[in-house]
Amino acid sequence: MNETGTNVSLAERFFELGEPYAGGFYEETERSRFFRFSRAQRRFWERSPLTTYRGGALYPCGGKYPQAPAVFPDYSFTFAVDWNRLEQKWSGAVPLLRRETELFLWVGSPHNVGGDMYTHSMPRYDRVLREGLDAYETRVRALPEGDFRDGLLELVEGIGAYHRRCLETLRASITEENRTNAERLLAALSRVPFSPARDMYEALVAWNFIYYVDGCDNPGRLDADLIPWYRGEDCVSIFEEFFVNVDENLGWSAALGPDCNALTLQCLRAIKGRRRPSLELRVNETTPAEVWQAAAESLASGCGQPALYNETLYQRALAERFPHIPPKDLLRFNGGGCTETMLAGISNVGSLDAGINLPRIFEPYMRNNLEGAGSFEVFYRGLLDEISAAVIPVLERISECQERRAAVRPQPVRTLLVDDCIEKGKDFNAGGARWYWSVVSFAGLINVIDSLLAIRHLVYGEAGPRMDPAAFLAGLAEQEPGFLRALASCPCFGVDNPEADTLAADFAGRVFDMLGGRTPYLGGQFLPSSIQFTTYAWAGSEVGPTPDGRDRGAPLADSLGAVHGKDKAGPTALLNSVASLPLYKAAGTPVLNLRLRKEELAACLRPLVTGYFARGGMHAQISCLSREDMLDAMEHPERHENLIVRIGGYSEYFNRLGGVLQETVLRRTEF
Numbered sequence: 054m055n056e057t058g059t060n061v062s063l064a065e066r067f068f069e070l071g072e073p074y075a076g077g078f079y080e081e082t083e084r085s086r087f088f089r090f091s092r093a094q095r096r097f098w099e100r101s102p103l104t105t106y107r108g109g110a111l112y113p114c115g116g117k118y119p120q121a122p123a124v125f126p127d128y129s130f131t132f133a134v135d136w137n138r139l140e141q142k143w144s145g146a147v148p149l150l151r152r153e154t155e156l157f158l159w160v161g162s163p164h165n166v167g168g169d170m171y172t173h174s175m176p177r178y179d180r181v182l183r184e185g186l187d188a189y190e191t192r193v194r195a196l197p198e199g200d201f202r203d204g205l206l207e208l209v210e211g212i213g214a215y216h217r218r219c220l221e222t223l224r225a226s227i228t229e230e231n232r233t234n235a236e237r238l239l240a241a242l243s244r245v246p247f248s249p250a251r252d253m254y255e256a257l258v259a260w261n262f263i264y265y266v267d268g269c270d271n272p273g274r275l276d277a278d279l280i281p282w283y284r285g286e287d288c289v290s291i292f293e294e295f296f297v298n299v300d301e302n303l304g305w306s307a308a309l310g311p312d313c314n315a316l317t318l319q320c321l322r323a324i325k326g327r328r329r330p331s332l333e334l335r336v337n338e339t340t341p342a343e344v345w346q347a348a349a350e351s352l353a354s355g356c357g358q359p360a361l362y363n364e365t366l367y368q369r370a371l372a373e374r375f376p377h378i379p380p381k382d383l384l385r386f387n388g389g390g391c392t393e394t395m396l397a398g399i400s401n402v403g404s405l406d407a408g409i410n411l412p413r414i415f416e417p418y419m420r421n422n423l424e425g426a427g428s429f430e431v432f433y434r435g436l437l438d439e440i441s442a443a444v445i446p447v448l449e450r451i452s453e454c455q456e457r458r459a460a461v462r463p464q465p466v467r468t469l470l471v472d473d474c475i476e477k478g479k480d481f482n483a484g485g486a487r488w489y490w491s492v493v494s495f496a497g498l499i500n501v502i503d504s505l506l507a508i509r510h511l512v513y514g515e516a517g518p519r520m521d522p523a524a525f526l527a528g529l530a531e532q533e534p535g536f537l538r539a540l541a542s543c544p545c546f547g548v549d550n551p552e553a554d555t556l557a558a559d560f561a562g563r564v565f566d567m568l569g570g571r572t573p574y575l576g577g578q579f580l581p582s583s584i585q586f587t588t589y590a591w592a593g594s595e596v597g598p599t600p601d602g603r604d605r606g607a608p609l610a611d612s613l614g615a616v617h618g619k620d621k622a623g624p625t626a627l628l629n630s631v632a633s634l635p636l637y638k639a640a641g642t643p644v645l646n647l648r649l650r651k652e653e654l655a656a657c658l659r660p661l662v663t664g665y666f667a668r669g670g671m672h673a674q675i676s677c678l679s680r681e682d683m684l685d686a687m688e689h690p691e692r693h694e695n696l697i698v699r700i701g702g703y704s705e706y707f708n709r710l711g712g713v714l715q716e717t718v719l720r721r722t723e724f
Contacts, residue, residue: 067124070142073100074132075124075150084200087480091204091465094126095211101125103222108231110254110291111261112223112238117269117302124150128268129172130157131462156461158454160406162447164413166496167588168405170454172482173305173390175271176470177398179278181263182256185248186212192475201478208469212266216247219262256282257291261298267466269302271389272330273397276309276316283316292323300329308387308397310335311364313344321347325354328697328706332359333388335367336662345659352658352675353651357699360392360674363666367394370640370671374578378488391586392642392672393492399472401486401575405494405584406451411564412497412596412609414443415504420597424522429513433505437563444567451491452574459483459575483575490577492641493568494584496592499546499610502557503601503619507543509556511600529598540602547615549626554633565638582641585612587700590713608717612644617717624649624661632668643671646699648718651677674699678718683707687715 067076077096078089101122104115118125123139126132134150160169181189190209196202220242227235238258244251245259256279264272272295298304307330309317317334321344324332334340334348351358364386371383371394378396387397393404418439426432459482467481468474474485511520520528520539528536544553568579585592589609598605601616610616613631620627624647636643649657654677662673676699686696686707696707698718707715 066143067146068096068100070146072122072124072139072142072146073097074122074126075146078132085204086461087463087465087468088200088204088207090131090463091207091211093132094465095207095214097122097126098211098215099218103218106223106226106231106235108226108228108234109294110234110238111258111294111298112219112242113262113265114294114298115301117265126268126466128174128270128464128467130170131464156457158450158457160447160450160454162407162443162450164410164443165407165447166410166413166592167408167494167585168492169407170403170451170458171390171405172401172464173270173393173404174395174401174467174471174481175273175387175389175397176263176267176467177472178260178263178273179281180398180472181246181470182250182259182278182282185246187247189469189475193469196475196478201480204463204465205469205475208465213247215266216242216262250282253279253282253284253286253288254291257288257295261295263470264295264298264304267470269299269304271305271387271397272299272307274308274385274387275320276314277312278397279316280314283314285315287319288316289319289323292320293327296323296327296330300327304330305390306331306333306388306392308333308335308362309359310340310344311337312339313341317344318347321351321359324356324358325351326356326697327358328356331388331392333362333392334359335362335364335386336666337364342659346655349655349658352649353654353677355651355677356697357674357676360388360672360699361662362388363671366637366666366669366671367640370637373637374580374640375488375490382488388642391584392644393582393584394580394641396488398470399486400488400490401467401471401481402489403451403455403491403573405582406454406491406573407447408494408496408588409440409444409447410496410592410596410609411440412500412504412593412599412603414440415497415501416597416599419504419508419600420526423508423512423526426522429509432508432513436501436505437560440564441567445571447493448568448571448573448579451493451579455482455491455574488577489573489575490580491573491575492580492582494582494641495564495639496583496585496589497596497609498561498564498583499557499613499616500599500601500603502553502560503543503545503616504599505560506545506553506556507540507600510543511539525600529600532598532604537602540600543600545601545616545619547620547627547630548622549629554630557630558633558635562635562638565635580641581639583612583639583643584641585609585644587705587710587714590711590717608713611646611717614646625664628661628665628670628673629668632665632670634669636669636671639671645670645673647673647675649675649677676718678707683715683718687712 064076064080073096074093077093102120123135193205241255241258245255250256385396389395390404395402463480464482473487479485544550546553565581593609690708698707
């Protein structure tokens with residue numbers, strides 16, 4: 054350690070090993086953590102390898118971290134470590150970084166599923182385009198002196214270095230074949246994003262650059278926030294190129310609408326046949342017919358894009374939950390990550406801070422309490438108490454994790470690019486953003502509903518002989534064929550059955566309400582959701598057999614869809630059942646997956662979705678895969694490398710799903 058407090062030997066060792074992020078973090082260890090993480094990010098931008106220019110209209114392009122070091126930036130957790138690579142480079146660094154990661158807290162509940170303090174977000178892209186990053190630097194320099202100001206200036210310097218290196222790479226990559234694109238791109242990127250964008254092309258170049266600066270998370274509100282620069286150009290090919298960049302970096306969501314424009318249509322055309330980003334079309338009664346047609350054509354291409362959102366109900370639900378948020382801010386709605394509700398460029402949402410595996414709570418409760426309950430009402434009330442007792446510690450733990458993250462894991466890049474962190478003089482993870490809330494997902498809700506229906510009918514039913522609770526549990530554990538037939542005869546969710554839907558609405562409403570009345574550490578509310586992406590498969594692996602017909606270890610139901618194979622009464626019946634739930638209470642997003650024949654999509658999409666939304670539906674996402682193609686892909690994956698399915702809140706290549714997940718998609722009812 055020298056007289057300035059610089060840990061020269063440790064920082065230099067990391068630099069020598071090609072670990073600029075870790076080296077920067079250990080350069081000035083006496084400074085605040087915000088400054089140290091800012092310096093780490095700056096060094097990464099200055100020294101990490103750049104992507105190869107491919108001759109197109111945008112740069113950077115391709116994977117964000119080519120030849121990635123072992124320690125690198127992470128948009129959700131500030132930084133991440135490839136422990137195997139770090140061990141190979143320098144085993145002495147492993148305990149050092151392990152101690153650093155141990156400062157971070159995780160929720161860690163035994164029934165947690167599908168989320169653990171994730172913090173997806175998106176920059177205020179449109180502000181960068183309007184003002185330019187030079188104006189951001191001016192705002193930063195006006196701050197009081199100190200580590201917060203100095204840290205942000207480190208970022209500005211780092212972005213400048215990254216920008217200059219990108220320009221140098223472009224100049225060195227010019228060939229006769231790419232000269233037209235490269236020189237046009239050089240001219241644009243020489244100005245943006247430091248100066249305001251003057252036209253649509255400069256706006257798209259700046260947007261793409263900021264997407265990489267932010268770590269390639271969510272593209273944001275493409276049509277609404279880019280339209281001020283639009284002058285009638287055909288931008289489909291550039292959107293296609295940008296979408297390739299998003300896909301190659303496993304990027305996430307971009308909202309379209311509700312005030313649809315020419316860019317809405319261009320984005321829908323550009324996404325055809327593509328996996329990502331997850332386009333989220335916000336529809337209402339004003340959505341033009343041509344947008345519905347473009348959406349149907351895109352979905353028919355098999356990409357699962359776009360997902361559809363009930364704009365009217367989302368706005369109403371958010372306004373009721375957050376009456377202090379101005380309507381103009383609520384209009385910045387954009388599902389982040391898979392589809393977690395946030396406000397683009399102005400919020401910090403614990404996008405999936407935790408998930409509650411309801412069957413994992415229900416199944417042991419049933420085994421321990423069914424015999425002594427005496428009545429369905431007693432059993433039901435006891436279950437609700439059991440779930441509430443499990444939920445409350447999770448919410449308390451989320452607040453503890455938020456408080457610790459605010460202390461040990463600042464997020465400098467988001468602090469620079471999300472309103473109002475600079476003006477507040479606060480880090481993004483410590484109260485700097487304008488709006489905060491926490492999304493908590495409930496998994497297996499429908500499994501528990503169908504299980505309750507079976508118990509009410511077979512154990513406590515008024516019609517026919519009642520089954521002894523001990524015999525019920527024994528039949529379930531042994532999966533007796535006669536017992537399974539009895540389960541199959543019980544009412545179930547997803548077929549527009551009034552008894553089933555009434556119980557489902559009551560149970561879902563009570564569960565969603567369990568998140569009310571508590572405020573997360575950073576403010577706002579805990580917002581319920583049901584988003585299971587791929588987690589519903591392994592979430593069932595540690596759950597015993599349940600009376601919905603699941604065997605031990607079998608997958609859970611996919612988000613709010615019916616238990617696999619039970620929705621036999623047609624799409625309208627399924628949608629009516631789902632709409633019977635108080636979905637507005639789950640404004641974190643209640644996901645529904647549908648599988649429709651592409652041949653009928655153009656005719657049925659609009660009436661099916663608008664009818665569902667009129668009854669209270671909030672979200673729908675659609676796959677158009679034939680059973681024949683899926684079966685062939687399972688046997689001959691090499692023939693179907695581009696086969697895409699909507700899974701949870703995003704699209705994925707069918708071949709990348711494990712066998713269990715492929716089977717669950719195959720078992721979805723095709724309407």
